[in-house]
Amino acid sequence: MHYPVMTERQLAFRWKISLKTLRRWRLDGEGPVWHKLFQHVRYHEADVLEFERQSAQHWTAILGDGERVPPAVTHPPKAEGDPQPSDAAEPELQYISAKDIVEATSLPAHLFNDRIERERKRIPHLLLVRNLRFSMDAILQWELANSVRGGVPEAVVQIVEPEPEPDASSRVPRWHELVREQDGERCDSVR
Numbered sequence: 001m002h003y004p005v006m007t008e009r010q011l012a013f014r015w016k017i018s019l020k021t022l023r024r025w026r027l028d029g030e031g032p033v034w035h036k037l038f039q040h041v042r043y044h045e046a047d048v049l050e051f052e053r054q055s056a057q058h059w060t061a062i063l064g065d066g067e068r069v070p071p072a073v074t075h076p077p078k079a080e081g082d083p084q085p086s087d088a089a090e091p092e093l094q095y096i097s098a099k100d101i102v103e104a105t106s107l108p109a110h111l112f113n114d115r116i117e118r119e120r121k122r123i124p125h126l127l128l129v130r131n132l133r134f135s136m137d138a139i140l141q142w143e144l145a146n147s148v149r150g151g152v153p154e155a156v157v158q159i160v161e162p163e164p165e166p167d168a169s170s171r172v173p174r175w176h177e178l179v180r181e182q183d184g185e186r187c188d189s190v191r
Contacts, residue, residue: 003104003105003106003136003140004044004045004046004140005042005043005044005045005105005106005140005143006042006043006044006045006048006106007040007041007042007043007106008022008023008041008043009106010106011032011043011048014048026041026150031051032047032048032050032051033047033051033149033150034047034149034150035147035148035149035150036147036148036150037107037143037146037147037148038121038146040107040108041150042143042147044144094135094136095126095133095134095135096133096134096135096136097131097132097133097134098112098113098132098134101134101136101139104136105139105143107143111123112125112132112134121146122142123139123142124138124139124141124142
């Protein structure tokens with residue numbers, strides 16, 4: 001089963017970088033377009049491949065290799081078992097269990113197992129003789145429809161003006177300064 005959406009962890013593993021680095025890049029506005037599905041950050045495979053292709057073209061132009069881009073970046077690798085587009089007349093629907101859909105999509109299991117959560121988030125499902133089943137295509141369409149395209153948070157620029165120095169006469173003395181003055185007055189009166 002191939003699901004064209006990746007989690008942060010899967011993308012970091014693919015690029016052999018740390019999760020922290022990928023998150024820092026995302027906050028700095030670098031890297032591929034990301035999408036947010038509820039509180040989960042996800043990367044669509046098409047966006048990742050486009051970013052990799054653009055990066056490869058950028059580096060080949062800088063290094064002087066001309067327009068030669070590695071085919072692994074321009075075209076996703078085809079598995080041997082994948083049917084060619086001409087072979088498949090119509091895609092057949094396969095309904096799979098919640099466990100299999102969680103494994104394929106890397107989404108949290110409670111979204112699929114909890115009835116209230118499923119209904120609240122309107123996750124497409126089918127109940128076949130008390131067996132809960134999901135369609136991979138329907139889940140993908142649901143995720144694409146419900147994810148929010150991420151953007152770089154706008155930096156808030158505040159102009160900080162330095163506070164003017166208060167006059168010595170208008171300054172309120174601190175408590176330890178008052179105590180020293182009072183102690184000094186007591187000592188002076190005793191002598």
